[in-house]
Amino acid sequence: MKLITRDTSYALHAICYLAKENDRIISVDELVKELKVPRAFIRKVLQKLNKKGILKSYKGAHGGFSLNKKAKSVYLLDIMQVFQGPFKLNECVFKKKACPELKKCRLKKKLDNIEDYIIKELKEISLKKMISSKKL
Amino acid sequence: MKLITRDTSYALHAICYLAKENDRIISVDELVKELKVPRAFIRKVLQKLNKKGILKSYKGAHGGFSLNKKAKSVYLLDIMQVFQGPFKLNECVFKKKACPELKKCRLKKKLDNIEDYIIKELKEISLKKMISSKKL
DNA sequence: GACAAATGATACTAATATGGTATCATTTAT
């Protein structure tokens, strides 16, 4: 039961590396050397982040990637959702038909509360906080 | 990105039903009729819960299942872990070798904090709370 | 302009997890 998949993990580490290097353009080659991650896989990850506007890409010789936003306005939740889609604790599914007890079910309400909390937490963690050396 | 799989969901609903019926022995047939869930699947789910000591089973004619614990001492986390294994936000994996920055990595620390929080939350939700009609 | 160095786009494969089914063995109330 994991909340963060491999691609999200690679993305996080790549983005953290980029953030620490400020606006330097960094090639896939450099990232592969630094992070020891499969080249083809990380390329796909970076391209996706570029399409979502989190990274900027530079084509051609001496090309590469850099952050497209301030480190304090990139959030963990956003990165997770790029690769893992929207967050849903429990769909409350019984086959095809809508859950009959939806309105009075306490379980569903509890789960929704937890979901809201997790989302709030993940939204508060900015890239800046991640790479900071300060506590919390 | 879902935190609760289908089998956990079925388990929760079955267990809630059992809890509401106190110590009555309830057959798979009854559960299937009540919950409209695939018979073979729910059987597997119930057998697993029995092995883990959360349910008691009664074989033979008029057999079935009942709760093996007080509703206030069965927790959501336990049920989830029966089907989904131990909770791990992020394994911090770079291929086979241990993560080199494990000790100073802030990202890892943040994720661990979130993980701890989720576990704490899920541990606090007892079956009794789930089926209660009171708030929170 | 030729060329090399980079990313863009896309299609493919392999491994694992999830969701579900089927079958036969065993136990037990009647």
Next chain:
DNA sequence: ATAAATGATACCATATTAGTATCATTTGTC
């Protein structure tokens, strides 16, 4: 003895995750 139940297991289908490979396009440099 028999029918009604669970136990144990093996199997199958689909989706997701993880990873690879290939060719097209862009761009700096000689």
